[in-house]
Amino acid sequence: LLLLLLLKSNISSVVVSARTYADFTPQATFDIKKCDLHKLEEGPPLQAVLSREEGLQYYRTMQTMRRMELKADQLYKQKIIRGFCHLYDGQEACAVGIEAGINLSDHLITAYRAHGYTLTRGGTVREIMAELTGRRGGIAKGKGGSMHMYTKHFYGGNGIVGAQVPLGAGVALACKYLGKNELCVCLYGDGAANQGQIFETYNMASLWKLPCIFICENNKYGMGTSVERAAASTDYYKRGDFIPGLRVDGMDVLCVREATKLAAEHCRSGKGPILMELQTYRYHGHSMSDPGVSYRTRDEIQEVRSKSDPISMLKDRMLSNNMASVEELKEIDVEVRKEIEDAAQFATTDPEPPLDDLCNHIFYNDPPMEVRGTNPWTKLKSVS
Amino acid sequence: MASLRCFLRSGKNAVTAVLRREFHGTPPAAVQYIGVTVRDALNQAMDEELERDERVFLLGEEVAQYDGAYKVSRGLWKKYGDKRIIDTPITEMGFAGIAVGAAMAGLRPICEFMTFNFSMQAIDQVINSAAKTYYMSAGLQSVPIVFRGPNGSSAGVAAQHSQCFAAWYGHCPGLKVVSPWSAEDARGLLKSAIRDDNPVVFLENELMYGVPFEMSEEVQSKDFLIPIGKAKIERQGNHITLVSHSRMISLCLDAAAVLAKEGIECEVINMRTIRPLDAEAIETSIMKTNHLVTVEGGWPQFGIGAEILARIMEGPAFNYLDAPAVRVTGVDIPMPYAKNLEDNSIPQIKDIIFSVKKTLNV
Numbered sequence: 035l036l037l038l039l040l041l042k043s044n045i046s047s048v049v050v051s052a053r054t055y056a057d058f059t060p061q062a063t064f065d066i067k068k069c070d071l072h073k074l075e076e077g078p079p080l081q082a083v084l085s086r087e088e089g090l091q092y093y094r095t096m097q098t099m100r101r102m103e104l105k106a107d108q109l110y111k112q113k114i115i116r117g118f119c120h121l122y123d124g125q126e127a128c129a130v131g132i133e134a135g136i137n138l139s140d141h142l143i144t145a146y147r148a149h150g151y152t153l154t155r156g157g158t159v160r161e162i163m164a165e166l167t168g169r170r171g172g173i174a175k176g177k178g179g180s181m182h183m184y185t186k187h188f189y190g191g192n193g194i195v196g197a198q199v200p201l202g203a204g205v206a207l208a209c210k211y212l213g214k215n216e217l218c219v220c221l222y223g224d225g226a227a228n229q230g231q232i233f234e235t236y237n238m239a240s241l242w243k244l245p246c247i248f249i250c251e252n253n254k255y256g257m258g259t260s261v262e263r264a265a266a267s268t269d270y271y272k273r274g275d276f277i278p279g280l281r282v283d284g285m286d287v288l289c290v291r292e293a294t295k296l297a298a299e300h301c302r303s304g305k306g307p308i309l310m311e312l313q314t315y316r317y318h319g320h321s322m323s324d325p326g327v328s329y330r331t332r333d334e335i336q337e338v339r340s341k342s343d344p345i346s347m348l349k350d351r352m353l354s355n356n357m358a359s360v361e362e363l364k365e366i367d368v369e370v371r372k373e374i375e376d377a378a379q380f381a382t383t384d385p386e387p388p389l390d391d392l393c394n395h396i397f398y399n400d401p402p403m404e405v406r407g408t409n410p411w412t413k414l415k416s417v418s
Numbered sequence: 419m420a421s422l423r424c425f426l427r428s429g430k431n432a433v434t435a436v437l438r439r440e441f442h443g444t445p446p447a448a449v450q451y452i453g454v455t456v457r458d459a460l461n462q463a464m465d466e467e468l469e470r471d472e473r474v475f476l477l478g479e480e481v482a483q484y485d486g487a488y489k490v491s492r493g494l495w496k497k498y499g500d501k502r503i504i505d506t507p508i509t510e511m512g513f514a515g516i517a518v519g520a521a522m523a524g525l526r527p528i529c530e531f532m533t534f535n536f537s538m539q540a541i542d543q544v545i546n547s548a549a550k551t552y553y554m555s556a557g558l559q560s561v562p563i564v565f566r567g568p569n570g571s572s573a574g575v576a577a578q579h580s581q582c583f584a585a586w587y588g589h590c591p592g593l594k595v596v597s598p599w600s601a602e603d604a605r606g607l608l609k610s611a612i613r614d615d616n617p618v619v620f621l622e623n624e625l626m627y628g629v630p631f632e633m634s635e636e637v638q639s640k641d642f643l644i645p646i647g648k649a650k651i652e653r654q655g656n657h658i659t660l661v662s663h664s665r666m667i668s669l670c671l672d673a674a675a676v677l678a679k680e681g682i683e684c685e686v687i688n689m690r691t692i693r694p695l696d697a698e699a700i701e702t703s704i705m706k707t708n709h710l711v712t713v714e715g716g717w718p719q720f721g722i723g724a725e726i727l728a729r730i731m732e733g734p735a736f737n738y739l740d741a742p743a744v745r746v747t748g749v750d751i752p753m754p755y756a757k758n759l760e761d762n763s764i765p766q767i768k769d770i771i772f773s774v775k776k777t778l779n780v
Contacts, residue, residue: 237512
């Protein structure tokens, strides 16, 4: 009996050590939902190829985003984060899928639900969280807060609903002007989609054939107003009228990626702008001051969580195709949790910005100047 | 001669005069002055800056094929083409936002508002997207943009087209606000504004566009710049300081000429820049003259004069005032249309003279 036990343990250890990464499927093809098209001949392919590396990377990034937002929720309830805080959990497939379809050398601008994009565009969890808690180690040195985070080729983080859309087209104009074959992804929500300046932008982007991918993240609610109550036409992918559009399953990272690739190709070939509507969902309310259940039911939220969660969808796909093991994904979860904990620790212990910094960054590339304080005797210093 | 110059300066007639001067008592060097209108000065400044830096471009309504609603951009589209001189649809909020975005991504746009009245439609982009961004991003994202166009009252264009926005834009940190008077001002300040890496609101004046000014060779040079934030003393005087900007400088100089005949010597300070305000220049002058009258075309409440007076109160020059400082402003009403009403809605030379005499108690 002892021998059998010994043998068994030996065999199991042999089995474990022999199970290398070569056992996993290196890549697999998945069916993705067909996109509704507007003034487009062809949509994205109905199948997407996912490699193991890609899958693990998307999983890690989405999970990092998810846990980061949930940690922000926690810190907000502890009053360590204050002011506005608009969380992105539920919409991870959008940010990750979009980034997978473009390059870091491309440009992106969004509205205030921006933490996820700050991450995909090169920000670290540490500096994002420290910005939320208003510390000097924050990505904007504590001076911007939740809605005003910037990285290279990422223009925020914009607080005024809809204002980022003309800005994005302006970035696209610069891309075309400078001739570097870059494009600009310009995001807005279903609430912003009714803004006049967006239609002004559609017009100019189309006239001048700007390389601009307009993306409407339709999470069904503009703050507390459902799309049916806000828009005479909820076919946001058609609202560009003369701009070709497609409606995409925003909960499926592969669907988003393939659509983005198609859109990017369209722009880079000089055809002008294109519009994508991503159908997605936010688990949290509009912001931390909105419980999110007065205008929708908990059942609805729960249904989306159980049937359409973007992270679960990817996880199921990978596991059922033997592209990763449960342990491996659990290990990623543990690493992510640690990263978030470390970041939160930093964000809560890093000191606030020094008072000397109060008046800095008014002008760029200017000699130091004096700024009036709260009274005539207080003269504060400002450097560029 | 003086009266001819006064006549020309107040913009009632557009005559290009060519003058040549010689300095007596010094080695005979004929310093060549040419007469240049404010319009041409702006045009040349833009032309030179477009040539100097490929990233500079102009956009706005009618700026390209129409040569500019007020012909300020005449000839530029022909020279630089569609890529750099862009006609926009009548969508201020949209194209101002596009201009700001282009500036964020590395270009140096000049965004023209046909008049600053229309900038109200786009004011969110000027303030929230342009002015505040460098601060909100703690220095990560700069916005090198110029918003320019005619500001203030014109002639007979009535209430919706006559507002002065100097105080509105002058209120906001993160913006530089400039208000040229002469052709030299227009040239030097526009070049500085275009070369500045920050958002600059450049307030022109439609009635000044056709007014010619003498321009020396030095001013004509391609790198002639006027620093933003420094006022200029247009006329020296000992008895009272007049501070003004834009077209009202012409009226101040005309009033000063009349007062000089009565032995009252006015020091006329041309602000040139609204924000940052050159308070020091004003204070230095008051310490000499002991009296202050500000003159502006805009409304009185919370206006340019109000700010200047507040600063003087709070600063070292207060103790040098022999009388309360006062403001001469536009009348606190929307601009009427009928000529007689319009004429009485903005400061006239007699109003400046009256206020000076009241302040001096003569």
